[in-house]
Amino acid sequence: MNRWDGTPIIRFFGGRNLLYILGVLLxxxxxLFVYTSVxxxxxxxxxxxxxxxxxxILAVIVYYLLRPLIMLMESWGIKRIWGILIxxxxxxGLITFLVVLIIPFLEKQLVSLSEELxxxxxxxxxxxxxxxRNSIFAGYYTNTFQDVDSILNQLPDNLSSYAGQTVQGITNLISTVTSVVIAIVTLPFILFYLLKDGKKLPDMLLRVFPPKARPELASMFNGIDHQLxxxxxxxxIVSFCIGIMMYIGFVIIGLDYALLLAAIASVTSVVPYLGPTxxxxxxxxIAIVTSPFMxxxxxxxxxxxxLLEGKFISPQIMGKSLHIHPVTxxxxxxxxxxxxxxxxxxxxIPGYAIIKVLVTHLFFWFQRRYNRFSDEENKYRIND
Structure with a gap:
C-alpha cells in the first residue's frame, strides 16, 4: 500500500486520485490567477x-452550403477549381439579382412599415x-395607471433623457458596420481557398498529433464535419421553406407587408423555438390593428x-442528426x-453540437482507457 493511501480519510475520498485532482485544480x-494578472x-x-x-464564420457557413454543389460538379468530371469558379x-449572379430586384422592394416595405409602426x-x-376600461378590471386599472395619451405624450421627453448616449451608440454602430464591411470584402478570398483546400485541412491538423492518436482524432473531425x-x-433549407409558406399564407389572407414579414420569419427561423416567437x-x-378576423x-x-415544418419538413431535411433535447x-x-x-x-446550436462531439469522444477515450486498466486488474486478481 502506498503511504499516500494509508490514511482512512484519504483512502475514503479516493487515495492518490484525490491528491491528483486537487493538484490539477490547484x-x-x-x-487563471496568472492570466487575470497579465x-x-x-x-x-x-x-x-x-x-x-x-x-x-461566414466563410464556413457558405462553404457547407456550396460544398455539395462542388462535389456534384466533380462527379460530372469538372475539375474542382473550375467548379469553384462556376x-x-x-x-x-444570385446576389446581384437579389440586390437589383428584391432588396429595393423589401427596402420600400421596411421604410413604410417603420413609418406606420x-x-x-x-x-x-x-x-x-x-x-x-370596459372590463371587470376597470376600477383597478383606472386607479393604478395614468391615461394612455399622457403616457404617449411623455415619450419624447423620456427619450430625450437618453440623448447623451447617442455618441456612444453612433460609435458602436460605426464599429459594427466596419467589421461587417471587412467581413464581406475578405469573405470571397477565404471562401475560395476553403473550397479549394478544405478537404486537406483535417489531414494537416492530424499531422500535428502523434500517429497513435490520429485515427481517433480523424473520427472526431468527421463527427464535427457531419454535425455542422x-x-x-x-x-x-428549412428557413427558405418557411419563408415561402409564410409568404403564400400572408398573401392568401391579405395581410399587409406580406413579403417583408415572410422574410423576417425566414431569417428568424434560423433560431429554434425562439425565432418563431x-x-x-x-x-x-398588424393583424390586431387590422381586424379581429385577421x-x-x-x-x-x-x-x-x-405543423408542416415540425411534422414534415424538418424531420425529412434535418432528421435527428443533432440529437439535442428541446429543453437543452x-x-x-x-x-x-x-x-x-x-x-x-x-x-x-452548432457550437453546442461541436462541444458535444468533443466531449463525447473524450469521454469515450477515457472510458476505454479506464475499462482497459480495469480488465487488467481483474485478470491479475483471477490469476492470483
Missing part, C-alpha cells in the same frame, strides 16, 4: 481573433386601453406552417444570448 487556479498582454491576440472571427459566378402601436395601445454540415444545410410579433401587431386568419396560417436547446440559446448577444444565439 494548477488550473494558478493559471490579461493586458493577450489583448492584441483577442483583437486579432475578434477581427477574423466574423469572416471565418459556383462563385452563380452566387455572384408607431401608428400601429398607438392603435394597439388604445385598443387595449379601451378594453381594460447537417445543421447548416438543413437549417437554411420573434417573427410573429410584427405580424401579430388575427384568426393569421393564427390559422401560423399554425399550419408550424432553450437553455443553450438563453445562455449564449446572455453571453454573446445575437451572434451567440445564431451560433449557439
Amino acid at each position: 494548477m488550473v487556479g494558478l493559471n 490579461a493586458f498582454l493577450f489583448k492584441p491576440i483577442l483583437v486579432f481573433f475578434e477581427t477574423i472571427a466574423l469572416p471565418i 459556383t462563385l459566378v452563380l452566387v455572384a 408607431p401608428h400601429y402601436l398607438r392603435q394597439l395601445v388604445n385598443s387595449i386601453d379601451e378594453w381594460l 454540415s447537417a445543421y447548416i444545410q438543413g437549417q437554411i 420573434i417573427a410573429i410579433t410584427p405580424a401579430l401587431i 388575427v384568426l386568419k393569421l393564427a390559422f396560417v401560423w399554425t399550419v406552417v408550424q 436547446i432553450i437553455f443553450v440559446l438563453l445562455t449564449a444570448g446572455h453571453l454573446f448577444g445575437v451572434i451567440g444565439i445564431v451560433l449557439a
Whole structure:
C-alpha cells in the first residue's frame, strides 16, 4: 500500500486520485490567477481573433452550403477549381439579382412599415386601453395607471433623457458596420481557398498529433464535419421553406407587408423555438390593428406552417442528426444570448453540437482507457 493511501480519510475520498485532482485544480487556479494578472498582454491576440472571427464564420457557413454543389460538379468530371469558379459566378449572379430586384422592394416595405409602426402601436395601445376600461378590471386599472395619451405624450421627453448616449451608440454602430464591411470584402478570398483546400485541412491538423492518436482524432473531425454540415444545410433549407409558406399564407389572407414579414420569419427561423416567437410579433401587431378576423386568419396560417415544418419538413431535411433535447436547446440559446448577444444565439446550436462531439469522444477515450486498466486488474486478481 502506498503511504499516500494509508490514511482512512484519504483512502475514503479516493487515495492518490484525490491528491491528483486537487493538484490539477490547484494548477488550473494558478493559471487563471496568472492570466487575470497579465490579461493586458493577450489583448492584441483577442483583437486579432475578434477581427477574423466574423469572416471565418461566414466563410464556413457558405462553404457547407456550396460544398455539395462542388462535389456534384466533380462527379460530372469538372475539375474542382473550375467548379469553384462556376459556383462563385452563380452566387455572384444570385446576389446581384437579389440586390437589383428584391432588396429595393423589401427596402420600400421596411421604410413604410417603420413609418406606420408607431401608428400601429398607438392603435394597439388604445385598443387595449379601451378594453381594460370596459372590463371587470376597470376600477383597478383606472386607479393604478395614468391615461394612455399622457403616457404617449411623455415619450419624447423620456427619450430625450437618453440623448447623451447617442455618441456612444453612433460609435458602436460605426464599429459594427466596419467589421461587417471587412467581413464581406475578405469573405470571397477565404471562401475560395476553403473550397479549394478544405478537404486537406483535417489531414494537416492530424499531422500535428502523434500517429497513435490520429485515427481517433480523424473520427472526431468527421463527427464535427457531419454535425455542422447537417445543421447548416438543413437549417437554411428549412428557413427558405418557411419563408415561402409564410409568404403564400400572408398573401392568401391579405395581410399587409406580406413579403417583408415572410422574410423576417425566414431569417428568424434560423433560431429554434425562439425565432418563431420573434417573427410573429410584427405580424401579430398588424393583424390586431387590422381586424379581429385577421388575427384568426393569421393564427390559422401560423399554425399550419408550424405543423408542416415540425411534422414534415424538418424531420425529412434535418432528421435527428443533432440529437439535442428541446429543453437543452432553450437553455443553450438563453445562455449564449446572455453571453454573446445575437451572434451567440445564431451560433449557439452548432457550437453546442461541436462541444458535444468533443466531449463525447473524450469521454469515450477515457472510458476505454479506464475499462482497459480495469480488465487488467481483474485478470491479475483471477490469476492470483
